[in-house]
Amino acid sequence: MALASVELTERTGSELRVDKAALLSGEFVQDIRSLLVQRGVLIVRDIHFTDEEQRAFARSLGDLRLGTVKQEGDEGLLKVTFDEKVNPEYAKFFFGSQLWHMDGTYEEVPPFATILTPRVLSETGGQTEFANNYAAYEDLPEAERTQLDRLKVIHTMQAALFPGKPDCTVEEFALWHSYPNREHPLVWQHRSGRKSLVLSTSASHITGMHPAESRYLLQRLMVHAAQPRYVYRHNWRMGDLLIWDNTGTMHRVLPFPPESGRQLHRFTLNGEEGVTAVG
Numbered sequence: 001m002a003l004a005s006v007e008l009t010e011r012t013g014s015e016l017r018v019d020k021a022a023l024l025s026g027e028f029v030q031d032i033r034s035l036l037v038q039r040g041v042l043i044v045r046d047i048h049f050t051d052e053e054q055r056a057f058a059r060s061l062g063d064l065r066l067g068t069v070k071q072e073g074d075e076g077l078l079k080v081t082f083d084e085k086v087n088p089e090y091a092k093f094f095f096g097s098q099l100w101h102m103d104g105t106y107e108e109v110p111p112f113a114t115i116l117t118p119r120v121l122s123e124t125g126g127q128t129e130f131a132n133n134y135a136a137y138e139d140l141p142e143a144e145r146t147q148l149d150r151l152k153v154i155h156t157m158q159a160a161l162f163p164g165k166p167d168c169t170v171e172e173f174a175l176w177h178s179y180p181n182r183e184h185p186l187v188w189q190h191r192s193g194r195k196s197l198v199l200s201t202s203a204s205h206i207t208g209m210h211p212a213e214s215r216y217l218l219q220r221l222m223v224h225a226a227q228p229r230y231v232y233r234h235n236w237r238m239g240d241l242l243i244w245d246n247t248g249t250m251h252r253v254l255p256f257p258p259e260s261g262r263q264l265h266r267f268t269l270n271g272e273e274g275v276t277a278v279g
């Protein structure tokens with residue numbers, strides 16, 4: 001049986017028409033992985049996974065990240081919430097999720113994909129948006145692509161978080177600054193042959209470029225990549241399953257009232273290839 005899917009926007013996001021038993025059978029793993037990389041985000045409605053089912057499904061797709069922020073027995077489960085009682089470590093950084101970003105840009109090999117399900121939803125806001133960094137790159141003029149192909153970018157935690165909390169304390173800023181920086185090529189030549197922008201709010205500056213020119217270029221690329229034609233906005237419903245390809249998309253959450261208790265359960269798959277410059 002073929003995997004049925006419907007495109008949600010022209011460039012980004014597809015909905016799979018498949019039931020829970022078929023998802024857990026492993027039958028569609030290769031189809032799902034290749035569609036994920038083509039479309040950036042996949043969703044399935046009315047799945048209602050338990051944590052165990054969500055973990056088993058994640059494991060079937062790739063190498064499950066056990067992570068640094070986990071509680072005993074959670075085996076890779078991350079509770080995405082503002083609530084410090086539920087996940088004190090994550091709540092400290094969650095405000096940064098409202099800005100366009102890729103996860104793990106501080107790592108040599110950023111995570112491949114993330115699998116999300118909602119557990120508590122806010123009545124207002126809290127949608128998650130995804131922007132397709134393959135499509136944004138492919139639409140640039142050829143001369144510009146050739147220039148960008150040669151550039152390298154430094155990603156830092158303070159670049160990622162300061163715009164989301166400019167009234168931070170000196171101690172918070174010092175904590176962000178204590179995290180290691182990472183240089184990546186601006187354009188990722190994936191093993192598949194496709195190229196994408198490695199764009200994220202964490203992009204601090206371009207190596208060797210005048211700071212003013214570097215800021216202008218990074219901001220202009222961000223405005224380009226976040227245009228509605230590259231973006232899929234997900235309106236959450238209980239029972240949803242969502243998977244995104246972190247290597248070729250950015251994501252952000254739209255604001256919602258913290259007292260709503262909004263909570264998503266998340267499993268992450270380790271990266272399978274480093275960010276490789278255009279050869």
Ligand SMILES: [Fe+2]
Nearest residue numbers: 097101102103
């Ligand atoms: Fe994120």
